[in-house]
Amino acid sequence: MQSLRVNISSSSNQLLDVPIFIKVLLVQVLVGIFLYMNCLMIFTFLKKEVFREDTRYILFAQTLFVxxxxxxxxxxxxxxxFYQIRIHMICCLLICVVSSILTCCTPLTLVAMCLERYVAICMPLRHADISTSRTRFLGFLIIWSISSMSTLFTFIAYLSVVRPGALFSYVMCSMEIMLREEWQANARSVMLLLFFLLMILIIIFTYIKIMIAARAASSEKKNSTNKSLRTVLLHAFQLFLCIVQFLTPYIEMPFWKLDVMVFYNVRYSNFIVFIIAPRCLSPLIYGLRDEKFFAVLSHYAMCGLTGFSQLRSVNRK
Structure with a gap:
């Protein structure tokens, strides 16, 4: 009788594992497609010098990498x-710190892209003087420095309250592991709120300026200006999804106390909607909507069997 109960229990556990396996498999398929497209676009960027000298494409390449x-x-x-795998605390902290910095880096790069479009459309005569290698280096330094500020504060605050022995334990790793005290979570929330309010104001400013330029533009330049306007709108939508992503830990944690399975389902949905989805927009905005980049991308995607005329036109520019 006891062996029968054991068999029934193991069978039920296997049945419970089936949905988890399907969910994880679906995510791996989506992640695989996403990484393949990004690697192909990074390869396309590196192959053409004309892209490596243009600030717009350099910022795009950074978003792909990040x-x-x-x-x-x-x-x-x-x-x-999902599989309740425990990770060493030091490795977990390293993953969380790097992931947090990368998470902040994406919206900042989106803001830099909007500013680049603003300069290109509203100050075309000064665009070449502003968009230099020195300016790009300074911009990347600002992006990565600001991205690290909130994370380093959270990490140092965590080290100030954690027991030394806890650093050598194995834990269920998550981004919230560094938020042991309520004041840490509140301080991080305030920093991120100010951080995103500033970015939203910058994007609204660039949108209004480009919209004014679009109305005043001649018929020849109107198409290019309107395309830049749509690009800023898409970046604003990306930024909105990135903002919601920072709120997902606060949405998920109440479900952990209520029902573990509901917690995992909510986390799974948030991963697809607020992590994978907004990062699929960058390849769409610059990889597929940009005619020059798409011509070279299609050439390499088809192993050089198509796009010869478009490729020659890109090489001449």
């Missing part, structure tokens, strides 16, 4: 969460 790395780290955490 988003790919973030997807890999968050995917590892999602799999570990």
């Amino acid at each position: 988003d790919s790395a973030l997807i890999v780290f968050t995917d590892v955490l999602l799999i570990a969460s």
